[in-house]
Amino acid sequence: xxxxxxxxxxxxxxxxxxxxxxxxxxxxxxxxxxxxxxxxxxxxxxxxxxxxxxxxxxxxxxxxxxxxxxxxxxxxxxxxxxxxxxxxxxxxxxxxxxxxxxxxxxxxxxxxxxxxxxxxxxxxxxxxxxxxxxxxxxxxxxxxxxxxxxxxxxxxxxxxx
Amino acid sequence: xxxxxxxxxxxxxxxxxxxxxxxxxxxxxxxxxxxxxxxxxxxxxxxxxxxxxxxxxxxxxxxxxxxxxxxxxxxxxxxxxxxxxxxxxxxxxxxxxxxxxxxxxxxxxxxxxxxxxxxxxxxxxxxxxxxxxxxxxxxxxxxxxxxxxxxxxxxxxxxxxxxxxxxxxxxxxxxxxxxxxxxxxxxxxxxxxxxxxxxxxxxxxxxxxxxxxxxxxxxxxxxxxxxxxxxxxxxxxxxxxxxxxxxxxxxxxxx
Numbered sequence: 448x449x450x451x452x453x454x455x456x457x458x459x460x461x462x463x464x465x466x467x468x469x470x471x472x473x474x475x476x477x478x479x480x481x482x483x484x485x486x487x488x489x490x491x492x493x494x495x496x497x498x499x500x501x502x503x504x505x506x507x508x509x510x511x512x513x514x515x516x517x518x519x520x521x522x523x524x525x526x527x528x529x530x531x532x533x534x535x536x537x538x539x540x541x542x543x544x545x546x547x548x549x550x551x552x553x554x555x556x557x558x559x560x561x562x563x564x565x566x567x568x569x570x571x572x573x574x575x576x577x578x579x580x581x582x583x584x585x586x587x588x589x590x591x592x593x594x595x596x597x598x599x600x601x602x603x604x605x606x607x608x
Numbered sequence: 609x610x611x612x613x614x615x616x617x618x619x620x621x622x623x624x625x626x627x628x629x630x631x632x633x634x635x636x637x638x639x640x641x642x643x644x645x646x647x648x649x650x651x652x653x654x655x656x657x658x659x660x661x662x663x664x665x666x667x668x669x670x671x672x673x674x675x676x677x678x679x680x681x682x683x684x685x686x687x688x689x690x691x692x693x694x695x696x697x698x699x700x701x702x703x704x705x706x707x708x709x710x711x712x713x714x715x716x717x718x719x720x721x722x723x724x725x726x727x728x729x730x731x732x733x734x735x736x737x738x739x740x741x742x743x744x745x746x747x748x749x750x751x752x753x754x755x756x757x758x759x760x761x762x763x764x765x766x767x768x769x770x771x772x773x774x775x776x777x778x779x780x781x782x783x784x785x786x787x788x789x790x791x792x793x794x795x796x797x798x799x800x801x802x803x804x805x806x807x808x809x810x811x812x813x814x815x816x817x818x819x820x821x822x823x824x825x826x827x828x829x830x831x832x833x834x835x836x837x838x839x840x841x842x843x844x845x846x847x848x849x850x851x852x853x854x855x856x857x858x859x860x861x862x863x
Contacts, residue, residue, distance in 0.1 A: 543788040
């Protein structure tokens with residue numbers, strides 16, 4: 448009798464208990480992975496109420512030649528140089544503090560850890576690892592000066608109006 | 609008078625209600641005293657007996673107890689501060705100012721919370737150094753050292769998340785700098801920062817996330833690990849009192 452049984456059912460190495468334990472652990476692992484994905488997606492906001500990265504600076508004529516204008520609200524500098532307009536990010540490349548334009552010294556200084564940059568964003572001293580990035584500048588159809596804070600361009604690209 | 613008080617006290621301890629709560633009953637024998645500790649969910653974390661040396665000031669400077677005491681002050685004052693604080697912009701800053709100038713005893717509670725927080729960080733570090741220099745981290749207490757490091761990290765995270773809540777310039781820029789440090793983590797740094805702040809900048813989402821971490825998640829974790837920490841002291845044979853090991857004491861010094 449037992450011979451016939453073993454002939455029909457190949458001997459399994461797993462007992463019923465082991466099979467159930469493996470099933471249990473397996474489903475727990477699947478559920479845990481699901482919970483991780485669920486948690487990650489829940490914690491990443493899909494809608495952000497953050498200000499637009501595109502800044503409208505108004506008519507270029509408002510910026511006199513040679514002017515260096517800081518806009519702390521949007522965290523950018525708008526510069527009207529002899530070559531044309533350009534814009535720098537005012538966010539320090541060290542740890543993200545807002546830098547300040549010092550008109551007397553003609554430099555940009557960070558109040559947090561003392562980095563200093565020249566008017567072209569090139570680092571003069573301090574812990575900042577990179578120069579201040581140049582931002583994309585263009586004229587809107589209405590003739591307004593526009594800056595996109597999220598788009599970096601290579602230095603020394605000027606907008607002539 | 610004192611005898612009458614003691615009589616009432618013993619009478620109370622013999623009532624059915626009392627004995628249904630505290631099973632150990634009356635008595636002052638060693639067995640009864642042990643049962644009082646063993647049968648309480650709070651006291652059972654602690655040892656039934658301690659060596660006299662273990663409770664002397666010299667051995668521990670009571671730094672662990674003092675850390676726990678500051679934590680208790682922080683929980684109580686923190687819960688009271690929560691009653692006047694909205695974790696949203698721009699109310700958070702105004703609420704903090706209201707606590708200072710409008711709410712009765714608000715400035716006292718806020719300062720007590722703030723100074724206790726500073727004291728706790730200091731005491732936890734001092735506790736760690738004391739344990740280290742006394743060699744109390746050695747076997748069989750290695751695991752409790754690890755639990756202690758977890759508690760140190762939790763203390764620092766609690767301190768850091770609490771830093772943002774006043775929503776002033778110092779808070780804003782400190783968290784901006786701190787979260788940018790996190791971006792330096794290879795590969796996943798920016799992602800962790802995004803999840804922690806709930807956005808790309810320190811804003812209302814970040815304030816709310818830090819509030820929930822500061823008031824719910826981190827304190828719960830701290831209580832859990834404090835419980836493990838205390839329980840392990842008992843399981844590892846009580847507080848390390850030091851003194852030479854018998855073998856070392858018997859060794860003759862080099863001539």
